[in-house]
Amino acid sequence: xxxxxxxxxxxxxxxxxxxxxxxxxxxxxxxxxxxxxxxxxxxxxxxxxxxxxxxxxxxxxxxxxxxxxxxxxxxxxxxxxxxxxxxxxxxxxxxxxxxxxxxxxxxxxxxxxxxxxxxxxxxxxxxxxxxxxxxxxxxxxxxxxxxxxxxxxxxxxxxxxxxxxxxxxxxxxxxxxxxxxxxxxxxxxxxxxxxxxxxxxxxxxxxxxxxxxxxxxxxxxxxxxxxxxxxxxxxxxxxxxxxxxxxxxxxxxxxxxxxxxxxxxxxxxxxxxxxxxxxxxxxxxxxxxxxxxxxxxxxxxxxxxxxxxxxxxxxxxxxxxxxxxxxxxxxxxxxxx
Numbered sequence: 001x002x003x004x005x006x007x008x009x010x011x012x013x014x015x016x017x018x019x020x021x022x023x024x025x026x027x028x029x030x031x032x033x034x035x036x037x038x039x040x041x042x043x044x045x046x047x048x049x050x051x052x053x054x055x056x057x058x059x060x061x062x063x064x065x066x067x068x069x070x071x072x073x074x075x076x077x078x079x080x081x082x083x084x085x086x087x088x089x090x091x092x093x094x095x096x097x098x099x100x101x102x103x104x105x106x107x108x109x110x111x112x113x114x115x116x117x118x119x120x121x122x123x124x125x126x127x128x129x130x131x132x133x134x135x136x137x138x139x140x141x142x143x144x145x146x147x148x149x150x151x152x153x154x155x156x157x158x159x160x161x162x163x164x165x166x167x168x169x170x171x172x173x174x175x176x177x178x179x180x181x182x183x184x185x186x187x188x189x190x191x192x193x194x195x196x197x198x199x200x201x202x203x204x205x206x207x208x209x210x211x212x213x214x215x216x217x218x219x220x221x222x223x224x225x226x227x228x229x230x231x232x233x234x235x236x237x238x239x240x241x242x243x244x245x246x247x248x249x250x251x252x253x254x255x256x257x258x259x260x261x262x263x264x265x266x267x268x269x270x271x272x273x274x275x276x277x278x279x280x281x282x283x284x285x286x287x288x289x290x291x292x293x294x295x296x297x298x299x300x301x302x303x304x305x306x307x308x309x310x311x312x313x314x315x316x317x318x319x320x321x322x323x324x325x326x327x328x329x330x331x332x333x334x335x336x337x
Contacts, residue, residue: 013238016297020289027120031289033129034112035281039288042105043280047254047273049098054259056091060084107147111139113288114212114295121296135212142217143208149218150204157200161193202229202236209295228298236294243287250279 172182207225211217254276
């Protein structure tokens with residue numbers, strides 16, 4: 001890692017993508033193991049949930065429609081009501097199971113990938129899957145606390161946004177505000193809502209990496225993330241939007257061709273589903289590595305020393321001969337903006 005601080009300060013999101021690709025390709029064996037152990041279940045759970053939820057929702061809609069067209073004193077009405085009750089219970093149980101499993105595997109995947117990338121920076125010749133997985137049990141609880149704080153912030157933010165939109169709709173209806181102005185203000189509010197959502201997401205993602213690599217978590221990790229990301233917000237947003245676009249394309253392909261039955265033949269659906277699963281695996285892994293690389297870039301941008309010894313002690317990785325790793329000597333293998 002020969003890159004000097006001035007080059008890191010001017011690093012753009014393409015440079016971060018390039019470094020991420022180099023890390024994944026060079027250490028493809030350990031990342032393949034992480035993908036098989038943690039990321040694969042996470043992506044499979046997500047796609048399966050999307051398919052099962054759509055099937056249940058379709059049945060519920062059909063039975064609701066049939067019941068609405070059935071007389072109340074018809075015996076079929078009671079049968080449909082009982083069936084709908086069971087289907088709604090199944091629907092919410094699926095949602096609950098998905099949330100729990102996705103939450104657990106998301107925390108474990110984030111912890112494993114962040115630990116792997118940090119271990120590569122700290123002890124590049126001695127990274128093993130066993131060492132990385134030994135770090136995971138000690139970090140997922142901190143990650144969970146950080147996630148809870150992020151969830152609370154997102155919840156409060158959404159309540160405020162919805163409240164503002166409701167207030168504005170009431171104002172428009174009860175005053176002489178024109179329809180054009182009302183729509184324009186509503187659009188502006190929605191745009192600001194999206195900007196705020198992206199900003200909070202950036203803070204949360206960096207805070208998750210901080211929770212793994214430092215003894216800071218929860219609210220303190222969010223505060224530190226907010227401070228670190230200053231000056232590199234554009235890079236973070238660019239990386240986030242790039243990954244988001246890829247995710248949306250993959251999920252749209254799965255929803256359209258598999259969930260919504262736009263293609264015929266079970267064989268074709270299975271093939272498309274497997275392709276989507278493979279693409280989603282690549283996108284999720286790439287995103288997790290990007291988040292960790294951005295952490296090191298932000299640390300360098302703010303001239304914070306990244307001590308190789310303390311990082312390895314935190315991860316409990318053996319380094320052999322210790323050489324301090326300073327922010328102005330972080331190697332990023334000739335990245336270009």
